[in-house]
Amino acid sequence: MLVPLALLALVSIQTGSALAAPANDNFxxxxxxxxxxxVSVPASTVDATSEIGEPSIFSNDPLATVWFRWIAPANGTNVVDLCAAGFSGSEYPTERIAVRTGASLLGQVLVAETAGACSLRFNAAAGTTYNIQVDYGNDQGTFTFRLRPLSAPVNDNFVNATAISPNLPTQLNGTTVDSGWQAGEPAALGGSGSARSVWYTWTPAATGRARISVCDPVLVDGAGNLVIALYTGNTLGTLVSVSSTNECEMDVSVVAGTTYRLAFSGTIRGELNYTLKLSSAPPPPNDNFANAAVIGPGLPVTANGDNNFATTEVGEPGHSGINPANKSVWYRWTPTTSGPVRVRGCSREFPARVSVYTGATVGTLTQVNAEPPYSPHCGVTLDAVAGVTYNIAVGGGPFQGAYGPFELDVHSLEVPANDNLEQAIGLGKSQKFKVNGSTIDATFEDSEPSHDYDYGQNSPSVWYRWTAPDDDPIIIEACAVKEPVRVAVYTGTDYSNLNKLVQAGEGCRAGFGGRLAIAPEKGTVYLIVVSPVERDFETDFTLTGVDPSYTPVAAFNLKKAIAKCKKIKGKGAKAKRKRANCIKAARLKAAIIKCRKLDGKSAQNACIKKARKRYK
Structure with missing residues (x-):
């Protein structure tokens, strides 16, 4: 009988597939x-299967399992370790591991299991046969199977704490891999089922503030949740908490000669390799309310500040409408004239928070600034009264990294003429237009929609009105020199009937901002709004409208830009400063253009942040 070629091919494929299953596919x-x-042996789940009656792993049905068998030579805790297995089937595999006993597939008795973790601990009894089941789910690939004894860090237990140098700064490399919980340990470290804790002892040589940091740890297994905890006491049962945090660093007050016990733990079975760093953390001079830095009284006022190592006082209110206060510094201003003012304390290093108060002590403060319709915020407005003393707080939020340099700016408020929609500036009926504008001191109206599709930031905005002269397409671009702006186009007459057509926060050819195109209808009135991409980072900008055939802006030439800056006339300090600022802005623009050529948004943003810090 003749057999069709297609059937022969199918038989061949099925036979080949069956032959390709791993030798240890079945129990x-x-x-x-x-x-x-x-133990370290090569393994594979490629073309692996599951058997009828095969047990699930942590409630996950078996999909492509392989089996290993081991007879324990001695009592002890051991680890099935797939954390550096080099699995070829996925960059981020989901491991499922189970350890069982029993002579038959249907008679398996569970010893330990996990899903989503790359290692599994189990207690072995000498002479017992253990069946180890491994499944990578829908991903199939080769890997290295490892089985090893648990090897706890030397400072796993409290009594074996590693000594830290009394002098600062100092740092030590450490690990919580294979660490565990010790009876009597504080519950904050994760508890008996989850703690991966290690211990240090430290007797500082000097009294003062210190920063303890374990930032940028490398996660080996488990979750990245962590805790740093500092105690006094000579035994686990007599520990007294000094301070603790679930962030990667904390600042503490220490006393010379006092012995402190420092614990670090991955609280949800977090096994991490890390560097522990201790350094001095002297607070800024204006850290406390009583030592506020005096500014003014004349406006404008600008001052460079930094809240690194700052503290929070007892009774201090949460700034920018968010509790608790964190790492705040203080300024004191008594104006000689009355009027509305803008107070900003923004930073590119962290999301700063700003509030203004009256009152003679921390416990009697009354917030007097107007709150923007968003929080946190680093810019607020205030109706200042001559002779009244105002206390300005600049601080960070409750999360790690909430500190860094910032610029305090206090100036008389000058709201743009086109701040509100009903005061939109007319751009005429020409297809080409070019106007200079500013979002500095702009506000956000109560019924105003968000101009950002993604985040709804409620950014301050300014408005323009343009009537299409014909049906020809138009490119609208809003560009700024330092801070990016967003441009959006609407139809409608007021907030009750606005219809957003398009928005853009990128693409500007001559700076930082949005570029978009619309196909207008002749005679239709379009509302154009410009707002900061980042709410409190206000800036001047240029708004243009051109037809698509308009010749693009020439490539930016740094040498020519610097040469132009050097031609700015004047001999005094003001002229020199103007030339220097012009050159700095040119270098920043060139650097950011270069940054935007990098692959990936995260790389671009990191590069731009570094450039802005360098040329601020």
């Missing part, structure tokens, strides 16, 4: 390893 053919430890 009965489990690969024997050891008994000596550690």
């Amino acid at each position: 009965s053919a489990a690969q024997t390893v050891g008994p000596a430890l550690p």
